[in-house]
Amino acid sequence: MNFLLRKLENEVPESALLEGEALLEDGAVEGLHEVEKQLWIAQSEGFEVEVQLSGQKVSAGTCECGTFKKSGICGHLTGTLLQVRQRQQQQKEKREQKKKATDTPRRLTTGVVLDQVNPAELIGFVREYARTNRNFAIALKARFASSVSNLNSKEKYLQLLDTTINAVRKSDRQITLRGAQRLSKVLDELHQQMEQHLDAGNLVELADIALSIIEKISPVLSKIQQQREHVRARVVGAFDYLLELVERSPAPQLLRRLWADCQREYPKRTYQSNQLDRYFFKLMLKTAQESSQLEALLGTLEERASQEEETNGAGADYILLQIAVLEQLNRVEKARKLIEAHLTSPDILEFAIKQAQRQNNRPREKALAQIGLRLDLPENYKDQLEALLLQLAEAEADLNSIKTYALLQFFRKLDLQLYKKAREATPKTERPALFENTLAQLRQRPYSAELRDTLAGLLLAEEQWAILMAYTEEVQSLDLLSEVDETLLSRFPERVKQLYRQLLHEYARHYVGPKTARRIALALLHLQSLNAQKFVSELAQELREQYPERHTLTAELSAFEE
Known part of the structure; x- marks a missing residue:
């Protein structure tokens, strides 16, 4: 069984329902009680009936009579379900009456006033207040x-x-x-x-x-x-x-x-x-x-587009609407010529590309995107076109194009996955040159945390450990060091330790307070996780001796004593 108790009449056979109603009316459903939460038991004509509820649903029910054993439903069970529903309704009404009796307002709120005010008086007040406000x-x-x-x-x-x-x-x-x-x-x-x-x-x-x-x-x-x-x-x-x-x-x-x-x-x-x-x-x-309406609209749009182009060189919205009207009038060739004449507009170019996509015309889609890259378009448009051309190159398995557009996207977004994509599309003999050129271009850019992490990720991906070590020493970043130390520690243990010593001493010298102390402690905990316990103890001791008056710092460092 699995049905809502309130829909009982829709779930049981009519014969069982009529028998159950008769039993309930004659008082033949007796001793109904809830033995535990949502488990009800009753007696009917000498048979014991059990009902198990789950929320508002009947999940199970049994009766000892032969009819139930034969068909899984009987008048005794139906009568008990009807009485359970009656009992629940009575309990609900009692709760509501009790709540209403104890719900005497303790504060004069707007809701209390609106519940009790005379409607005619309220209308009069609203009318007067609206007149003055x-x-x-x-x-x-x-x-x-x-x-x-x-x-x-x-x-x-x-x-x-x-x-x-x-x-x-x-x-x-x-x-x-x-x-x-x-x-x-x-x-x-x-x-x-x-x-x-x-x-x-x-x-x-x-x-x-x-x-x-x-x-x-x-x-x-x-x-x-x-x-x-x-x-x-x-x-x-x-x-x-x-x-x-x-x-x-x-x-x-x-x-x-x-x-x-x-x-x-x-x-x-x-x-x-x-x-x-x-x-x-x-x-x-x-x-x-009607077509006459479309013709009239087309004329208006041509006039507006001409005016707009004369005043500020724009008018793409009007041209796109013209194209839509022409297509609705089934003048496909004229619509195509209008598109071709205005491909220098980013909006028209985007429309043409989407049209090619709808038509599944991949060569035209590719040609339009390449035209767009040659135009003086905003950077966000170029980004979209490069991403599209990369997607098309991957669909065609065009390795040269994959390399070209993946690199363009990499330098724009500094996403290492794009570099890896370009690397995979590059012949093995050419990969060293790809790395050198990429590294050189990145090194020419102004420093930023994003560029730093990308460059370090590139060196990790190419397993250029010596260059990575030198770069980490160059940028003097505790954040970067904590990202690459696990890789470098086994190869350049003394240089990594010396760099940690230098950076933590510098950090302690220039910054004070609990945040500084915690940052240093976290760096030492990180080093401990790399099995550098002896070095951690030495460094903690050095810092304690150098800054004995900084109690927050010395308290954090005390945890690292041998």
Whole structure:
């Protein structure tokens, strides 16, 4: 058995259920008691019945009667289960009554007041307080605007945002930091409501809220002195909700309305100055239902891209949208030519590479990435292209390319696994030269902890013990020494010990306090683990004699006496 007790009626045969109900009604289930936690026993018609629960589930049940032995269920067991459920419900009610009786409020909290106040009086208070406190009134409207049904749906949100903007704007029409924060609170509340409407499928209400935010907040962005980007993100978020709405297959009438609203709004200067017009175009691409709409959108995008290229040489967003429209119109060749003409743009190049990946066109993917490396692109783009070319080279087992791109990535990221990958792709006769060149390039770089550890890792990987020992002496780093000492101690015992002696004395000379003492003690403990007990005792004694007045240090060092 393994079913929820509350679903008993769905789990047992109807005949057993009817028999059990009759036994319970006739008082033929007797002596029910819990012998131990969740193990119940009862008597029914002279048969002993046992029930084992596990949480809210029935995990086992037995009865001595012949019916149970034959079919695994009987009226006696069913009647007992019904009585157990009754008993549990009674116990639960008693606990709740007891809790309620002892739950007399000891403090005057908001929850206590709201539980006991007269609803009519509360409404009166809220109405009066909203009349005298503008911030409260705005918060109240924002929270409950969707509940108002006797106003035009979009109009009520436009009114709400008008009221909010007027409340936060100064006499010079500027919006201060405090005003932007108050405006953000209202927008955050409306965003929560859009999420709820999306989940509930109230797509028209969602559209009304989103369009109201876009239309009312965009024109005031230029007036916000601080947190402008935060508020702008709420406008962009409204577009995102509209795009998500379109994915939910709304009614054609709603799609036509969104298209018309976009067509009416996007020409306004405020959207272009705040770089929001492209979001209208994305939405228009998704809501277009006829080829004539796509043709009109294509013309607009070509015009905008031309304007953008003339002013600042950009316009990639508009070009990508043009490509999407052309593909939707099935003008594949024109879309391809547009891509080829703008490959110097990182965004267009990235789009073209992803398109080649979707088409599983590996030669084009490789050619595009190689073109990108020859362009004057930002370093993060070059990093992505090198990683892609390395991945392609590995897929093709192209050893020369693996070596080339693994090394480029190694020098960019200082990841030893990439060097090892390049080494494996290099013929054995050429590996010494690979090591020498790599070492020389690393040595030319400015010192950093990351470079130090990478260079030491390279020397370890190539088993260049003498160079590693010399480098460790050169950089004078206790951190590095503790990483490589186990390897070097057996080969250069005196040089390693001398370096430890030098570094620990230097450290003790320049730093004081418990952290310094603990750091020295940890270094000595580490040396002990390498079976250098005699050296540790000598060094501890030297430090104790040199700094007898530093009690924290001498206390730590006392643990290392022979």
